[in-house]
Amino acid sequence: MSEKKSFLGKVDRPIFTISAIIMVIFVAWTLLQPKAAGATFNGVQKFITDNFGWSYLIGVTFFLVFALYLAFSKFGKITLGKDGEKPEHSTWSWFAMLFAAGMGIGLVFWGVAEPMYHYSSPPYGEKSSVESAQIAMRYVFFHWGLHPWAIFAIVGLSMAYFQFRKGLPALVSSSLYPILGEKGINGWIGKLVDILAVFATIFGVATSLGLGATQIASGLNYAYGLPTGMTTTVTVIVVITGLFITSAVTGIEKGIRFLSNTNMLLIGIIVVFMLIVGPTRYILNGFSETLGSYLQNIVQMSFWTDTFKTNDGWVGGWTIFYWAWWVAWGPFVGAFIARISKGRSIKEFILGVVFAPTIMSFVWLSIMGNSALFIDVVQKGGIAAQVAKDISTAVFAMYQYFPLTGFITLVTTLIIAVFFITSADSATFVMAMFTSGGELNPSAGLKITWGLIEGAVAIALMVAGGLGALQTASIAAAFPFMLVMFAMCVSLIKAFKQEINVASVKPQVNNYNPTTTQPSKPV
Numbered sequence: 001m002s003e004k005k006s007f008l009g010k011v012d013r014p015i016f017t018i019s020a021i022i023m024v025i026f027v028a029w030t031l032l033q034p035k036a037a038g039a040t041f042n043g044v045q046k047f048i049t050d051n052f053g054w055s056y057l058i059g060v061t062f063f064l065v066f067a068l069y070l071a072f073s074k075f076g077k078i079t080l081g082k083d084g085e086k087p088e089h090s091t092w093s094w095f096a097m098l099f100a101a102g103m104g105i106g107l108v109f110w111g112v113a114e115p116m117y118h119y120s121s122p123p124y125g126e127k128s129s130v131e132s133a134q135i136a137m138r139y140v141f142f143h144w145g146l147h148p149w150a151i152f153a154i155v156g157l158s159m160a161y162f163q164f165r166k167g168l169p170a171l172v173s174s175s176l177y178p179i180l181g182e183k184g185i186n187g188w189i190g191k192l193v194d195i196l197a198v199f200a201t202i203f204g205v206a207t208s209l210g211l212g213a214t215q216i217a218s219g220l221n222y223a224y225g226l227p228t229g230m231t232t233t234v235t236v237i238v239v240i241t242g243l244f245i246t247s248a249v250t251g252i253e254k255g256i257r258f259l260s261n262t263n264m265l266l267i268g269i270i271v272v273f274m275l276i277v278g279p280t281r282y283i284l285n286g287f288s289e290t291l292g293s294y295l296q297n298i299v300q301m302s303f304w305t306d307t308f309k310t311n312d313g314w315v316g317g318w319t320i321f322y323w324a325w326w327v328a329w330g331p332f333v334g335a336f337i338a339r340i341s342k343g344r345s346i347k348e349f350i351l352g353v354v355f356a357p358t359i360m361s362f363v364w365l366s367i368m369g370n371s372a373l374f375i376d377v378v379q380k381g382g383i384a385a386q387v388a389k390d391i392s393t394a395v396f397a398m399y400q401y402f403p404l405t406g407f408i409t410l411v412t413t414l415i416i417a418v419f420f421i422t423s424a425d426s427a428t429f430v431m432a433m434f435t436s437g438g439e440l441n442p443s444a445g446l447k448i449t450w451g452l453i454e455g456a457v458a459i460a461l462m463v464a465g466g467l468g469a470l471q472t473a474s475i476a477a478a479f480p481f482m483l484v485m486f487a488m489c490v491s492l493i494k495a496f497k498q499e500i501n502v503a504s505v506k507p508q509v510n511n512y513n514p515t516t517t518q519p520s521k522p523v
Contacts, residue, residue, distance in 0.1 A: 009436065009443025014191050016435040016446075019198040023453050030460035038465035041472035048475050049316035054305055056323040059482050061302040064150035066489050067350050070157070075496040076347030080157075080338075081164040087343040091352075096264045097340055097422075099357045105212040105419045106325075107144065107364055108412065113387055113394035115140050115369035119376065120384040123318075124310040128384065133373050134293065137286060140369055141294040142301045143319065144361045146354060148326035151485070153353040155334025157346065158488040161495070164342045169438025172197040172331055176487055178494035196480050197331035198434050202457055203477035204328030205427040209458035212420040213237045214392040219413035222396040223406060234459050240420050241455030248425035248432075248451060249444045259425075263418045266411055267364065274367050277402055279374040286370035291362065320475070327478035330485065332430040339430075339440065372398045424454060 008016075030037040070076065079085060087094065118136035125131045158175035168174035173190035180189055213236040220226040247259060275283065306315045341349055375381035375398065386397040395412060399405045431450040432442035461469040 007443075007445035008449065009446055010439055011446065012191075012194075012435055012437045015194050015198065018191075019195050019435060020449070020453065022199075023202060023457060027453075027456045027460045030464045034464045037460075038469060041465055041469045041476075044476050045316075045468075045472035048479060049320055052479065053316055053320045056320050056327075056478075056482070057303055057305060059486070060147050060151060060323045060327070063154050063485065063489075064147050064354075067150045067153045067157075067354060070492070070496075071347045071350035071354075074500060076345060076350075078161075078165070078346045078496065078499065079343065080160040080341060080346065080349060081343045085164075085343040087341070089340055093261060094340060094352070095356050095360070096261050098337060098353060099264070099360050105208045105215075105416060105423055107361060108395065108416050108419060109211045109215050109392070110140075110144075111365055111368035111395060112372045112383070112398050113391045114143070115365075116372055116376065116384045116387045116394060117391065119373060120388065121314075122311070123304075123306065123314045128376075130377065133377050134289070136373070137290040137366075137369055138293045138297060139301070139318070140365050141290055141362060142298065143322045144365060145294065145358050146298075147302070147323070149354045149358055151326045151330050152333045152337055153350050154485055154488060155330040156337035156341065156353060157334075157349060158338075158492055159335050160338035160341050160349065161346075161492065163338060163438075166495075170335065170339070170433050170440055171438040172335070172434065172484065174438065176484075176491050178491045178498075179487060193484055194434050196484060198431055200328045200330065200477045200481040201332040201427050201431055201434075202454060203473035204325060204330075205332065205424055205454055206458040206461055207325060207328070207474045208423050209237060209240070209420065209454065210462050211392075212416055212423075213240065213458070213462070215395075216240075216413055216416050216420070218390070218392045219396055219409055219416065222393070222399075223409045223413065230462065233462060237455055237458050237462070240417060240424070241451060243417075244421040244424035244428065245448050245451035247421050248428040248447045259418050259422050263415055263422065266415045266418070270408060270411060270415070271363065271367055273404075273408060274371055274402075277404075278367065278371040279378075282374045282378070283367055283370045286373075287362070287366035290366065324475040324478035327482050327485070328474045330478075330481060331434070332427040335430040335433060336426045339433075368395065368398070371402075375401050424451070428454060 089097070115133075115136040118139055119133050120128050122132040122135045123139065125135060155172075155175075159170065159172065162168040162174045162177060163170050166177070168177060168185075171185075171190075171194050173180075173185045173193040176190070176193065177185055180187075184190060210233075213233045216236045217226075217228050217232045220232070221228045226232065301319075304315065304319075306312070337353060341353075344352070372383050372394070376383050379401075381401060383394065383397050383401075387394045396409055399408050399412075402408065428447050428451045429442070431454075432446040433439055435450070436442040436446055457473075461473055465472075
């Protein structure tokens, strides 16, 4: 570990050096050989999806069941910190930061695009029908509901518990202390786990950056007639990279929390506006109907692999991609959630992380998705046709059917930009933590370095294959980290069982000692 005062500050040399060198090589190869890189990405995606797609479905469903079990078990009373410690952030700010860091860009990008795509190309059933519209909204809820937030909850809970309850560094490897012991988490296995977390974070965030930049370019085209294309998209990535690096350097208190609260206000403006001028009754009926259908079919959707090829490639291109994307986001969203959740009980943490953002997501998806479906299904509009041409223009195409088009287009573009910044600066902050030995306040230089690498990876993937390359990066990076998540679950149970006195169900503070020595590197 480097303790010298330098631009990077304190760094864990093996983790930082290996991660940085591999990412620089990856960016250089992708930019110099975009066609070869694109072909490689396609091959990797097909191999993983065809042979291991089922494992994502079973694994992510297990994480949801496991998280709910922990919340309602005797372990739910344990505090993520010392007993009696109070949360650092208000509940409102906590929810806002959860929502902004966890899903922002994707929700705005896919809020209209995904239901309209499924409406015209459903996983099964007749295309462009009332049935396909119902299926579309059900799967949108499924892809953005309880399952992804359970992933974030498992990683976040593991990191928060071992950081704030047991005094270990803010690293993914610390979550495996009951399995690996002190020697293991400080040795090559622990380093490998943290490097995998860095890779998953970079590729997961790069997917979001690519989506966000594409949609911002489309929004600027609709609002101001600016040209779209790769040049514009890359320019947007460069500009936003500068902004999110600035936000990350200012820290959680000044930057991320302020932007998260601001964006919740902007989202509220869009939600209220669309409820007033949109098909209000249709939206509310659709929300109720879809919620019931989602809950009724959640088990079937959780395990459906399309064995009989009803719509070959649909599950791989949508559900498996989403589950891999969320797992890839797990290290940085989980670490960020852990960072802002000190002082909350395990039950409060899991219920808050799993249910509160899910409900907020469902409200947004119902308003945007049902407004678009109303135009096409009832009024026979042409949003689905526009989505087929350019999926990034979906939400702006829908706005053409409502008043104050320019205003809501501008506000939505601003929302995307802020979500872009909050997601990326959260990731930058977390990667700096991972490569500094778990520092809760890593140096500005380290944040700047990882911010530049994030932007470069996003540009490289866009040049190499656009959305397809972005999807492949998430799927490939997520697979090894999913195995780490299973180990986290085992580790949590081992730690909780030692801490809890079964007879009294009373947390026993800081007496965790599975080996014969305490960790030598507490935060």
